Amino acid sequence: MDLLLNHVNKYYPISQEAQHALRDNFEEIVLPKNELLLQEGKVCRHMYFVQQGCLRSFYNLNGKEITHWFGFEDDFVTSFHSFITQKPAIESLQVMEGSVLWAISKDKLTALFNQHHEIERLVRIVYEQYYIRLEERYVNAQFKTAQELYENLLTQNPHILERVPLGYIASFLGMSQETLSRVRNRL
Incomplete structure (x- = not known):
């Protein structure tokens, strides 16, 4: 929990009272590799904070899994559309390594918004960070070549290559495993 509170204060410093409220409303969840979180x-x-481990979000398209994002230590993860709208998710969340997460329910978070406006501001910042990553991913997919996408991954998120199977990376980059292999061989 201390890691979560330290990380929260990097986004937006909150009062001791708000920190205690967060401490009282998050619960620890320990999950084994390959477990579906959603x-x-x-x-x-629920919204989750990843203390330890790795997760991925994926969609099913005609029986094929399409990886949407990865989450690692110090990331807030959820199915944002489903969490915000409370409608069924169109994606699944899978734990890729044994993981330790901190979870807070939508109801508890909403109650905290009403009690502590600084928590509402904090979560808005988390949402903004998610949106920025989503927009960058969209722009990259539209305008960059396979090699540029892979090079971007190498420079900005090399840890993904150490922790995620290449099939998931290829799907995340929007290419086949064969294309990813050719790009890797060229570099």
Whole structure:
């Protein structure tokens, strides 16, 4: 929990009272490798902070899994659309390594917004960071070549290559494993 509070204060410093409120409302969850944190079609009722481990979000398209994002230590993760709208998720969240997460329900978070406006501001900043990553991913997918996408991954997120199977990386980059292999061989 201390890692979560330290990380929160990097986003936006909050009062001791708000920190205690967060401490009282987050619960620790320990999950084994390959566990589904959320299954497509279910409503996402929690936001998570990754203390340890790795997760991925993926969609099913005609029986094929399409990786949307990865989450690692110090990331806030959820199915944002489902969490915000409380409608069934169109994605699944999978734990890729044994993981330690801190979870807070939508109801508890909403109650904290009403009690501590600084927590509302903090979560807005988390949402903004998610949106920025989403927009960067969209722009990259539209305008960069396969090699540029891979080079960008190498420079900005090399840890992904150490922790994620290449098949998931290829899917995340929007290319086949064969294309990814050719790009890697060229570099």
